[in-house]
Amino acid sequence: MRAAGFPYLRAMEELLQKIREYEAEISSYTATSAESAEAFRIKYLGTKGLLKTVMGEMKTVPNERKREFGQVLNEFKQLTEKKYEELKNIQGTNGHQAAPEMDFSLPGDLLPVGTRHPISLIRNRIVSIFQRLGFAVAEGPEIEDDWHNFTALNMLENHPARDMQDTFYIHQQPDWLLRTHTSNVQIRELEKGHLPIRVICPGRVYRNETISARAHCFFHQVEGLYVDENVSFADLKQTLYFFAQEMYGKDVKPRFRPSYFPFTEPSAEMDISCFICGGKGCSVCKHTGWVEILGCGMVHPKLLENCGIDSSKYTGYAFGLGIERSAMLKYQMNDLRLFSENDLRFLKQFTATY
Numbered sequence: 001m002r003a004a005g006f007p008y009l010r011a012m013e014e015l016l017q018k019i020r021e022y023e024a025e026i027s028s029y030t031a032t033s034a035e036s037a038e039a040f041r042i043k044y045l046g047t048k049g050l051l052k053t054v055m056g057e058m059k060t061v062p063n064e065r066k067r068e069f070g071q072v073l074n075e076f077k078q079l080t081e082k083k084y085e086e087l088k089n090i091q092g093t094n095g096h097q098a099a100p101e102m103d104f105s106l107p108g109d110l111l112p113v114g115t116r117h118p119i120s121l122i123r124n125r126i127v128s129i130f131q132r133l134g135f136a137v138a139e140g141p142e143i144e145d146d147w148h149n150f151t152a153l154n155m156l157e158n159h160p161a162r163d164m165q166d167t168f169y170i171h172q173q174p175d176w177l178l179r180t181h182t183s184n185v186q187i188r189e190l191e192k193g194h195l196p197i198r199v200i201c202p203g204r205v206y207r208n209e210t211i212s213a214r215a216h217c218f219f220h221q222v223e224g225l226y227v228d229e230n231v232s233f234a235d236l237k238q239t240l241y242f243f244a245q246e247m248y249g250k251d252v253k254p255r256f257r258p259s260y261f262p263f264t265e266p267s268a269e270m271d272i273s274c275f276i277c278g279g280k281g282c283s284v285c286k287h288t289g290w291v292e293i294l295g296c297g298m299v300h301p302k303l304l305e306n307c308g309i310d311s312s313k314y315t316g317y318a319f320g321l322g323i324e325r326s327a328m329l330k331y332q333m334n335d336l337r338l339f340s341e342n343d344l345r346f347l348k349q350f351t352a353t354y
């Protein structure tokens with residue numbers, strides 16, 4: 001008759017043998033980093049670790065040997081835990097874990113650095129030149145009413161100058177429109193009535209134009225306004241001459257041509273001698289030797305009166321220039337659409353701080 005426990009006995013011997021092998025493996029385990037000590041913990045002491053698996057074998061052990069097996073298990077557990085404590089201590093002192101091994105001589109990861117949009121660069125440059133002359137930055141709304149964009153600027157309802165600028169009107173509210181120029185900020189500042197006024201107003205403007213290399217349905221302008229007692233056309237010329245030299249170089253010469261804007265009287269357009277060819281004639285100045293850079297004039301007394309300012313006491317000048325146009329001159333570009341296409345090959349070329 002076979003011994004009833006025979007198959008169990010064999011299994012039991014095999015189990016004990018396995019445990020002895022594990023003990024040898026654990027005793028010779030070496031760890032050189034915090035990661036390998038942690039790997040040890042997971043492998044032997046973790047919730048799915050070897051200790052748990054071996055303990056699970058208790059149920060397969062015949063009752064008469066459970067006591068003996070329990071002791072073996074206990075020793076196995078103590079050995080494993082002791083080893084883990086040792087490994088942890090090798091890794092650091094005072095219970096702190098050492099940093100994982102690092103090579104501090106490796107070059108860092110290169111983070112891609114963005115560049116400023118050329119429109120921002122030129123706007124900042126224009127604004128900072130006028131800030132140095134004491135101009136403060138002012139802003140106004142892009143969605144504007146007829147009064148601030150046209151009527152108060154002396155462009156009355158049937159004034160032909162309204163046709164100079166094709167306007168986007170807001171469908172639901174015919175009195176509202178997308179401003180066609182930054183000159184609306186002139187009215188908003190005059191209405192505030194804090195005199196003297198000396199502001200520079202950068203912003204986006206909109207016109208109902210077919211998009212081409214030379215025209216776009218939105219673009220950017222900078223408006224300037226100076227109102228005080230005794231402001232003269234000489235002040236206007238000197239300020240704008242200073243601006244042109246700071247912007248395009250000390251050698252440029254100014255030229256003022258009579259022009260017409262309903263909100264300035266007299267009005268002028270300012271040209272500078274071509275800063276590319278020095279006035280000899282090239283493709284940038286279309287072989288004239290001159291390039292137009294802005295519109296300007298003395299604030300029309302009508303505007304002051306519209307805003308409750310005494311036009312017999314105060315005078316002022318105003319000017320407006322296109323940022324895209326300035327950027328195209330500065331960077332010698334010939335297509336306005338590049339500014340709004342977000343082509344990284346184009347944008348990445350502008351790393352300069354101006």
Ligand code: PHE
Pocket residue numbers: 180181182183223261264295296297318319320321
């Ligand atoms: N608002 C004019 C334009 O859009 C420019 C300008 C501003 C002219 C101020 C004179 C004075 O063309």
